[in-house]
Amino acid sequence: MLTRTEGIVLKTQKYGEADLIVTYITPDRGIISAFAKSPRKTKSRFGSSLEPLTHAKISLWGKEQSLPKLTQSDIIHSFQKIREDYNDFIHVSKLSEILLSLTPSDSPNKKLFSFFLNILQFISSSEQESKEPLHLISRIRLLAVIGYAPRMSGCGRCGNNSIDFFPDAGTTLCRKCSRPSAGASKPFIRLNNQIIQFYKHSIEWPVNRSNRLKPHEDTLTALSAVLDRHLQYILARNLRSSEFHANTGK
Numbered sequence: 001m002l003t004r005t006e007g008i009v010l011k012t013q014k015y016g017e018a019d020l021i022v023t024y025i026t027p028d029r030g031i032i033s034a035f036a037k038s039p040r041k042t043k044s045r046f047g048s049s050l051e052p053l054t055h056a057k058i059s060l061w062g063k064e065q066s067l068p069k070l071t072q073s074d075i076i077h078s079f080q081k082i083r084e085d086y087n088d089f090i091h092v093s094k095l096s097e098i099l100l101s102l103t104p105s106d107s108p109n110k111k112l113f114s115f116f117l118n119i120l121q122f123i124s125s126s127e128q129e130s131k132e133p134l135h136l137i138s139r140i141r142l143l144a145v146i147g148y149a150p151r152m153s154g155c156g157r158c159g160n161n162s163i164d165f166f167p168d169a170g171t172t173l174c175r176k177c178s179r180p181s182a183g184a185s186k187p188f189i190r191l192n193n194q195i196i197q198f199y200k201h202s203i204e205w206p207v208n209r210s211n212r213l214k215p216h217e218d219t220l221t222a223l224s225a226v227l228d229r230h231l232q233y234i235l236a237r238n239l240r241s242s243e244f245h246a247n248t249g250k
């Protein structure tokens with residue numbers, strides 16, 4: 001069975017001596033993997049079309065359940081600029097990892113595909129001096145699109161005011177609802193108004209207006225840490241890219 005579609009490469013794994021398993025996000029088939037024969041032998045166009053983040057037209061041969069063979073791959077956009085920028089690439093790798101970990105593999109989602117493609121286009125064409133806010137906003141928006149965005153406005157159980165975020169509950173909780181008897185006496189992170197406002201705008205504003213947000217560096221750092229804790233809990237492990245990021249001291 002021949003399948004033609006388009007996809008963005010989320011990851012590649014070596015397979016044997018020279019072959020690759022390539023995992024894509026596609027608009028009509030969700031996340032799929034395919035087997036690519038010997039792309040690493042030469043610096044071919046086929047080989048370069050399998051680089052992470054490449055958006056390509058692809059043809060697959062075989063059943064999707066049993067690792068189809070990639071028979072054709074033509075680059076639509078290479079997004080080479082993102083791969084060449086260390087910081088951009090690390091941040092976008094986090095997005096890929098969130099997609100791989102939290103999206104069910106057999107549920108096509110056109111909106112999610114378009115969202116990810118738009119983010120890549122936006123990041124690669126951004127002339128902003130610091131793209132840190134953009135990267136954080138992208139991460140927040142992605143979590144919102146796939147339904148895993150944490151709640152940071154009021155108590156998630158009763159709606160009362162709260163600025164204490166409980167990673168294991170995925171929400172801010174008031175004192176009453178976070179009492180041990182309510183089953184949530186775990187460590188929390190105290191937020192502040194700047195963090196909450198920036199988070200709110202990140203979710204509500206279109207991504208292309210994000211350059212109007214000029215958060216203080218402390219706000220970025222704090223919110224980024226809150227999101228990492230949130231993800232850590234929902235993934236039950238650290239994001240590999242976060243660890244890598246931390247280890248390099250950047």
Ligand SMILES: [Zn+2]
Nearest residue numbers: 155158174177
């Ligand atoms: Zn409450």
